[in-house]
Amino acid sequence: MATHGGLLRIQTKGHGEIVDITEGVRAILRSSEIQLGVVTVFGTGSTVAVTTMEYEPGGVADLREVLDRLVPVRRDDGTADYEHNRLNRDTNAYAHLRAALIGPSESIPIANGELLLGTWQQIVLLDFDDRPRTRVVSVHVVS
Amino acid sequence: MATHGGLLRIQTKGHGEIVDITEGVRAILRSSEIQLGVVTVFGTGSTVAVTTMEYEPGGVADLREVLDRLVPVRRDDGTADYEHNRLNRDTNAYAHLRAALIGPSESIPIANGELLLGTWQQIVLLDFDDRPRTRVVSVHVVS
């Protein structure tokens, strides 16, 4: 079979928590025994996103800060709430917006059974929802 | 054959219209009869993008509003037009910028013949151009 499918279950605190999921992706890759291919990492749900970054405390704090500034928790004109919140009596419109802008998936090439990441490049899950969640990340290896 | 290729043709109004293309992607997936694999959804052209979101009127309005604010139709310093418009006698520079920032592709894992989306997570095409267009979205299923 040319595709190996796996799942990660990740407990998060929400509120913009950024979780390094590289080792989880690597474990699924190893169990696939695929040497050459592509792994697709996909965050399930409309308030999470997946990207890569150097996972260290400074960069994590900066990324949270820049998203708070670009897509604030409350509309920054102060005159009205987001439409998502208003129409659905909800509170997490900003989480939906951040997730849509960053996107749910990244695909990473594999050679010699290893992810072709940079030395200081990790795969991260960003959970923007405004409460703790158990998140599911699909990790499929195609060869 | 391990890849099944399909196309969607989508009529849009442009001007930031956001179209739910999940059912179209699902129809191509079903015709592929692939049970386990990855589907890649790609928006053709430099003024469209693909992402996922909860497709409801509030979120759609919010995402259009946040993009209008972050990448305005006219340069927000008011002193000059975008270079793309100036050099090419064009009017849609902001559309190019929004498309490049969000990106043209997402890849979604498949198991048991189903897209592994969240319950409230749809695949959307965003057309930022400043006129109605017929858009082509490539949907390839790899297994």
Added chain:
Amino acid sequence: MATHGGLLRIQTKGHGEIVDITEGVRAILRSSEIQLGVVTVFGTGSTVAVTTMEYEPGGVADLREVLDRLVPVRRDDGTADYEHNRLNRDTNAYAHLRAALIGPSESIPIANGELLLGTWQQIVLLDFDDRPRTRVVSVHVVS
């Protein structure tokens, strides 16, 4: 074998340089002799990103300008440096942020041995680091 793996090595000037890598991707695709499939293009490192755009001088200038505005080289409140710089005695925090927001990968469908790009749509590498670099881009073709 269903996956063909290739690498591009790209000299950049850093500082937000945007490089058109479409011909390099196309050369790897041709050497694969794959007719129907998906190519994944992945920028190695935490200060580079990959997207698509119409590669012309106006759009390139505008994209650099909009990123300078949204994620400035120095924190725009002027009160403090980014945490990444402060904690790591570094200077390129903004490069990390821009790369994480745009993302490292795009996947492009292939039919008849050709990339299914739009006529005015090129694949670009963005190097945000604050010095010249030799960059590695992984280009894997899956069929």
